[in-house]
Amino acid sequence: MDTNEHEIGKLIQQGESLELEFKSDSKCLPDRDLVAAVVSLANTDGGDLLLGVEDDGTVTGLHANHLNVTGIPSLIANKTNPAISVRVERCDLKGKTIARIIVPKSRQLVSTSEGLLVKRRLKLDGTPEAVPFYPHEFIQRQSSMGIVDPSAMVLEQIDLCQLDPLQRLRIRNAIKKYGGDQSLLALADEELDGALGLCREVGGARRPTITGLLLLGTEELLRENLPSYEVAFQVLQGTDVKVNEFYHKPLLETFEEVELLFRARVEEEEIHVGLFRVPVPNYDRRAFREAFVNALVHRDFSRLGAVHVKITDDGLSISNPGGFVEGVTLNNLLVADPRSRNPLLADVIKRIGLAERTGRGIDRIYEGMLRYGRSAPDYSMSNEFTVVVQLVDTAADLDFLKMVVEQEEKLENMPIDSLIILSRLREERRLTTADLAPSVQKTEANVRATLEKLVETGFLEPHGVGRGRTYTLSATVYQKAGKKSEYIRQAGFAPIQQEQMVLNYIATHGSIKRADATDLCRISPFQATRLLKRMVKNSLISPIGQGRGTRYVQK
Structure with a gap:
């Protein structure tokens, strides 16, 4: 099968990555090396192997032994365990023949049939390499893909009498305090353990699961049997360390102590909105709780390292060992189906009431920042080994908060999509549907529907039609914020004003181009084109030239 030459050329230009491997075949690549390269791709994220291309992207072509690419799939299937089914495409590029192995x-x-188990990773310089896949990493891979649940594993070496019975009382109190599953309160201790999956019967004896150890274990048991479990709370002022606490206590006890340390650093002011007093904290408590619980629940227990809660001069950051679970990325964080690396633990925490039961705690974190007119939570420092969320400590936009609170009084809580859109327009003034879609992480059709609802409720005003349609905050919003002149600057000018501005520009400079009209009238290039065509039709101006170089002069 012939592959599109242009597509292969673009792949080569990108250079090697986790999902793209080049292999030279000028000296006939040994079967063992070819199969190992395929295995490393399969054990990571899959991808393309270009056989006949040097590491620097130079196309040198296939060896005579590999020119018949139809035999490559069966070779790989026979030398991998379990067998990998690849697709091979032949391509002629720059007078050379190469093979694209998908x-x-x-x-x-x-693994290879010889037992070689490898995966790919990026080196410090950003180039990929194949490295051994060690046994202790198996559970990481399987849990991130949702194949196994580490938190449900039974610890047969621990007897129930070694657990701390007082922690069950802590669970019951947490259910009452956080509004958890009230039916659990009527259960006896043994029934509670079974209902939550804290203990399971193995060989006629009840033994704790990892989740059971986290909730009911003593500090000594946790250190001995789950050494990777650790939580740190730090407060830094400049380079001075004000607080530096590390915990190995049971999970609920740790959560309560860290929350107390956090609450001591929450500062509030109040504003009046109508008849109500609205608190304005420097950090939203519910957003903190969701972010902290997420870090505790979704961390990778096979990796050493603490869940870190850190407060600095810049704000609050929470991190946990282990990257995003399979299928979750920075680009779909808001819309991906809820998934956990530790499903049993996540379920228990939801039933206790600590976490959002819908699994959309991420929305709560965003809401806790955006409704106060602050920047959205920042996950950009996350990687394959760590998830980091940063909540920047900036002054709240009180006018924006009043607007949100007034809306909530009329209807209900502002949807997270609306908050994201309003927040971006508050900062960037004028945007199109295409501009907003990446932030909302939904299709342009969904974003457009949200925008039109905001127009109906009076928050936004549309400008233009079709592809060039833009949106700004409405005159009412700017008026309430005491920024009437800013509205005029952002909303632009009426068509008759735009025409006069174009004529004045031509009178001064002799002619005008579309780019000049775009900048002059603060409109999109598409809207500038419509404006100039309308003026030509009305015999106000005449075009000179064609294409991008077209100039317009007064008729």
Whole structure:
């Protein structure tokens, strides 16, 4: 099968990555090396292997032994365990023939028939390499893909009598305090353990699961049997360390102590909105709770490292070992289906009431920042080893908060999509549907529907039609904020004003181009084109030239 030459050329220009591997075949690449390269791709994210291309992207072509690419799929299937089914495409590029081997991502661990188990990773310089896949990393891979639940594993070496019975009382109190599943309160201790999956019967004896150890274990048991479990709370002022606490206590006890330390650093002011007094904290408590619980629940227990809560001069950051779970990325964080690396633990925490039961705690974190007119939570420092969320400590926009609170009084809580859109327009003034779609992480059709609802409620005003349609905050919003002149600057001018501005520009400079009209009238290039065509039709101006170089002069 012939592959599009242009597509292959673009792949080569990108250079090697986790999902793209070049292999030279000028000296006939040994079967063992070819199969190992395929295995490393399958055990990571899948991707393309270009056979006949040097590491620097130079196309040197296939060796005579590999010119018949139809035999490559069966070679790889016979030398991998379990067998990998690849697709191979032949391509003629720059007078040379190469093979594109398309490797699927494997849902299970794959090795060569000789037992070689490798994966890909990025080196410090950003280039990829194949490295051994060690046994202790198996559970990381399987849990991130949702194949196994580490938190449900039974610890057969621990007897129930070693657990701390007082922690069950803590669970019951947490259910009452946080509005958890009230039916759990009527259960006896043994029934409670079973209902939450804290203990399971193995060989006629009840033993705790990892989740049971986290909630009911003593500090000594946790240190001995789950050494990776650790929580740190730090407060830094400049380079001075004001607080530096590390915890190995049971999970609920740790949560309560860290929350107390956090609450001591929450500062509030109040504003009046109508008849109500609205608190304005420097950090939203519910947003903190969701972010902290997420870090505790979704961390990778096979990796050493603490869940870190850190307060600095810049704000609050919370991090946990282990990257995003399979299928979740920075680009779909808001819309991806809720998934956990530790499903049993996540379920228990939801039933206790600590976490959002819908699994959309991420919305709560965003709401806790955006409704106060602050920047959205920042996850950009996350990578394959760590998830980091940063909540910047900036002054609240009280006018924006009043606007949100008034809306909530009339209807209900502002949807997170609306908050994101309003927040971006508050900062960037004028945007199109295409500009907003990446932030909302939904299709342009969905974003457009949200925008039109905001127009109906009086928050936004549309400008223009079709592809060039833009949106700004409405005159009412700017008026309430005491920024009437700013509204005029952002909303632009009426068509008759725009025409006069164009004529004045031509009178001064002799002619005008579309780019000049775009900048002059503060409109999109598409709207500038419509304006100039309308003026030509009305015999106000005449075009000179064609295409991008077209100039317009007064008729």
